[in-house]
Amino acid sequence: MPTIAPVDLGGFVVRAGFVENSAFFADGEGNIIFQRDEDGAVTVSPHKSGLLAAEISHDYKSLVTSGDDGCIYSVKADGSAALVAERPRKWIDLIACGPSGAVAFASGRTAWVRFADGREREFSHDRAVGGLAFAPKGMRLAVARYDGATLWWAASDGNPVELTWKGAHLGTCFSPDGRYLVTAMQENALHGWRLSDSQDMRMSGYPAKVKSFSWSAKGKYLATSGANAAILWPFSGKTGPMGQQPLQLGTRSDALVTGVACHPTEQVVAISYQDGMIMMCRFNDNAEVQLRRPGRGPIGTMGWDRDGSRLAFGSEAGEAGIIYLQD
Incomplete structure (x- = not known):
């Protein structure tokens, strides 16, 4: 049976995960706790006030955080923190980590990319930036915005690619093979594009907004929140999820799914709910294991x-x- 080691935090948990071999928990008050099994816990608070976003670096060796102080920090599991970039008086609530130490961040209508050597590039848009994501390979940055998304070559001067679809586009991600881009919309839906020809893909029918998505280990499925089950869209064919029925795992009649996290090697997904319960479900037969009771x-x-x-x-x-x- 699974066992749980509780960790006490003071407030809303912005992000939880692992850096190196240490679990981390970043809360909205600006505290980051690294729980190291062999050495106990380390707490660091790099931001002057609240913490707004946190992303794991591309090499899994640090946590990159942003806050309402306009600062972006790279924080390691030993508690050391280095200032990556600063935009005084800016509200930095969107960040993304890319290859070779690149970090993207945004405020208002502007996105920036900072490279490991300290160089920065600025990318301006007509409407506010809603989401950021780096492609799995290369220095291509996706910026979700109103009425679509823009693909930039972050390290060169190539012309951007404009992907259009009416409405407000927020969180975004590339498929692991780089063939698709998917955005979560302000309405209760996802939208996607096949990047080879900009073909649209519409994924709708959610009773609530999609706030969490996770790709399966081999990129065959995209798991999403926003319904009474985890909705897993198939991306194994040439047309992505179009014309295919999604898997529905961990169905409950009394609580919406709030989070999904696909296992890094197996075809299973962790599913969290409004009432604090966490389940683990297997793709092929929907077998369920309860990992945590409601909280x-x-x-x-x-x-x-x-x-x-x-x-x-x-x-x-x-x-x-x-x-x-x-086991």
């Missing part, structure tokens, strides 16, 4: 370690912990 609030963030033996989680009520799977 005080919705689980908003989950993250596996790299071998899939531990799952870190955090709730909107400040509950957090590490779930250890046992």
